[in-house]
Amino acid sequence: MTPKTTRKIALITGVSRLKGIGRAICVELAKKEFDLFFTYWTPYDKQMPWSVDDNEPSLIQEEIQKIGVRCEKMEVDLSKDSATETLLAAVNQKLGSPHVLINNATFSTNSTIKSLTGSTLDDHYKINIKATTLLTLAFINQFKYSQFGRIINITSGQSLGPMPDEIAYAITKGAMETFTKTIAQTIASKGITINAVNPGPNDTGWMDEKLQMQLLKRFPMKRLGTPKDTAKLIGFLTSEDGEWVTGQIIHSEGGFIR
Numbered sequence: 001m002t003p004k005t006t007r008k009i010a011l012i013t014g015v016s017r018l019k020g021i022g023r024a025i026c027v028e029l030a031k032k033e034f035d036l037f038f039t040y041w042t043p044y045d046k047q048m049p050w051s052v053d054d055n056e057p058s059l060i061q062e063e064i065q066k067i068g069v070r071c072e073k074m075e076v077d078l079s080k081d082s083a084t085e086t087l088l089a090a091v092n093q094k095l096g097s098p099h100v101l102i103n104n105a106t107f108s109t110n111s112t113i114k115s116l117t118g119s120t121l122d123d124h125y126k127i128n129i130k131a132t133t134l135l136t137l138a139f140i141n142q143f144k145y146s147q148f149g150r151i152i153n154i155t156s157g158q159s160l161g162p163m164p165d166e167i168a169y170a171i172t173k174g175a176m177e178t179f180t181k182t183i184a185q186t187i188a189s190k191g192i193t194i195n196a197v198n199p200g201p202n203d204t205g206w207m208d209e210k211l212q213m214q215l216l217k218r219f220p221m222k223r224l225g226t227p228k229d230t231a232k233l234i235g236f237l238t239s240e241d242g243e244w245v246t247g248q249i250i251h252s253e254g255g256f257i258r
Contacts, residue, residue, distance in 0.1 A: 007035045007069065008148065009098045010238065011091055013078065013135070014105030015060060016040035017052050019205040021154065022104045023060050024227030027067070028235040029100075035070040037091045037098070039105065041077055050205045070095060078105055079126035084134045088142060100150040100238050101139045103132045103176075111168040121168050128172035133179060136194075140187055149192030150238045153180055154230075157198040157251055161258045177249050184247030193246035195237055199230040200253030218257040225254055 010029050015022030015038035026036055038060070045052035057073055064071035072094045076083050091098055107127035111120050136151055143149050156163075158174035180196040187194060201207075201215050203224040216224060233252045236242050 007033055008100065009091070009095050010034045010036050010100035010102065011087075011098045011139070012036065012038045012102040012104055014039065014041075014154075015073070016042060016045050016057055017050070017205065018056050018059060019050075019227070021199060021202060021204060021227040021230050022102075023063075024231035025102055025104065025234050026060060026064050026071070028228075028231035029238065030064045030067040030069045030071070032235055032239065033069060034100065034238070035095050036064055037072045037074070037095055039074050039076050039078070039087065041075060041105070043077075044107065048206075078131035078135070079123075083131065084138045087135070088138055092142075097142065097144045098139065099145060099148055101136065101152070102234065103136065103151070103153045105131070106154065106169075106173070108166065108169045110165050112165055113167070116167050121171075124168040124172040128169070129175050129179075132176060136179075136183075140183075140190065140192060143190060143192060145191060147191035148240070148243070149187075149190060150242070151187075151192060151194040152234055152237055153177075153194070153196040155196045155198045155249065157200060157253070159249065160198075160251065180249065181247050188246060193237070193243065195245060195247070196249045197230060197233055197237070198249065198251045198253065199227075200225050200251065200256045202227060202230065220255045220257065223254075225252075225256075229254070 012025055040057045042052055061071050061073050074090055076087055107124050153176045155173050155177055158170045163170040177196050180194050184194050
């Protein structure tokens with residue numbers, strides 16, 4: 001393994017579940033010899049149908065450490081105004097200044113024309129737009145290197161088709177695609193790329209068997225997308241080979257038919 005003083009450092013938000021995309025990203029980057037710092041917020045996952053066990057973040061940390069890199073974690077509510085400053089201070093103290101930021105944390109609940117409320121919009125806005133934007137800007141402003149900066153935002157293909165049952169989610173996640181394109185040229189001179197990745201329907205434990213069968217028919221490769229598929233793409237984008245790709249919205253969906 002590369003000596004710890006020369007490894008690159010990645011910050012990944014929203015890593016709480018063993019079946020999640022966040023965990024797969026951590027494993028992929030650890031195998032590429034990144035030191036890792038990840039965040040999680042179990043109160044959110046516990047109110048979702050998939051839920052989460054209290055020990056899952058610790059199990060993920062142990063798995064990463066066994067690969068042979070440093071790994072730190074922090075439970076943080078990213079909707080709080082102080083979260084960005086607190087988080088980056090912790091990363092710098094425990095590991096050093098990060099080279100890579102993966103904005104994987106999200107807030108998602110069903111909302112329709114009839115059910116959408118102001119408070120629901122606020123809940124989505126605080127995480128999907130405000131927290132992601134402020135953390136990204138803070139990462140850029142504290143970036144201490146001349147090259148190899150990487151920012152990746154996880155989206156969900158809002159620009160490809162309607163999501164009438166998830167209006168608040170679609171609006172706020174769609175904004176991150178615009179944000180990604182908007183700042184790409186500005187930060188390129190700093191040696192930082194920024195891209196958004198849409199994993200498509202991904203089997204992270206939220207699908208029941210009926211939904212799996214429905215979606216399977218729409219994948220020409222005859223299988224569902226997995227967290228590992230997403231992690232492999234992010235592994236490329238965070239590598240030296242990915243330095244010429246920026247300002248892109250990459251739909252990694254295995255040819256999913258909408």
